[in-house]
Amino acid sequence: MNLFITIVSLLGTITIFYISKMIYKKNKKEWLSPILITPLVIICILLLTGIPYKSYNTGATVLTNLLGPATVAFAIPIYKNVNLLKKHAFEIFISIAVGSAVAIVSSFIMAIMVGLNDELVHSLVPRSVTTPIAMDISNMIGGSPTLTAVFVMTTGILGSLLAPILIKICRFHRPSSKGLLLGMGAHGTGTSKAFEFxxxxxxxxxLAMIVAALISIVLSTTIFPVFEHLVINILLP
Structure with a gap:
């Protein structure tokens, strides 16, 4: 029975994703994005059938393990356009460094303001980094990798939905502006959305997603502990 659920959960997740992707291609509505529809459909199915999440995840975890290789695969377009990226290297690095710092600080302040406990605070801090690396950062700073994955997914979905609206409002026309916004603000999900442009x-x-992950590792393990101590023990005694 467990083997059956494992196979069904794996094939079912893939099937739901591709069906939602086909629907999205025919109707380019942001709320029909496969990244949004797929988890909602799966949640509904699990609730209606009574299948425990742990049982479902025995098959779906195969897809989770592919996040790492999928992230590495994003290096291919970077290699193809390396000369263009070198030309704007300084601007790219500064913008991503600032974006990473703002993401960490804003997440921490938001968590403190709503009164979250330490584990939730540390789980929320790396939310603006691609899932595999965010989970590692969460583990290093005392968070829950599972909760971090949820926060990352939520950030990615909301970012990919709101970024196109922001691009229109701010009238971003340059590919660099659109790409850096989506990669920094919505990591993997945003990168997939960026390729639609x-x-x-x-x-x-x-590039934004990869560099942001590297910078966030450094900031989360060096600057963040000092900032956390300063806020909690000095500013909020």
């Missing part, structure tokens, strides 16, 4: 947008988003 074009290859250059996707390339910049890929």
């Amino acid at each position: 074009g290859e250059l947008e996707g390339t910049f988003a890929s």
Whole structure:
């Protein structure tokens, strides 16, 4: 029975995703994004059938383990456009470094303001980093990798839904602006969305996601502990 559920959960997740992807291609509505529809459908099915999440995850975990290789695969468009990226290297690094710092600080302050406990605070801090790396950061700073994955997914979905609206309002026309916004603000999900705009947008988003992950590792394990101590023990005694 467990083997049956494992196979069904794996094949079912893939099937639901591709069906939602086909629907999205025919109707380019943001709320029909496969990233949003797929988990909602799966949640409904689990609730209606009474299948425990742990049983479902025995098959779906195969897809989770592919997140790492999928992230590495984003390096291909970066390699193809390496000369363009070198040309704007300084601007890219500064913007991503600032974005990473703001993401960490804003997440921490927001968590403190709503009164979350230490585990939730540390789980929320790396929410703006791609899932595999965010889970590692969460584990290093005392958070829950599972909760972090949920926060990352929520950030990615909301970011990919809101970013196109923000791009229109702010009238961003350059591929670099669109790509860096999506890659920094919505990591993997945003990068997939950026490729819908074009290859250059996707390339910049890929770079933003990867560099943001590296910078966030450094900030979360060096600057963040000092900032946390300062806020909790000095500013909020």
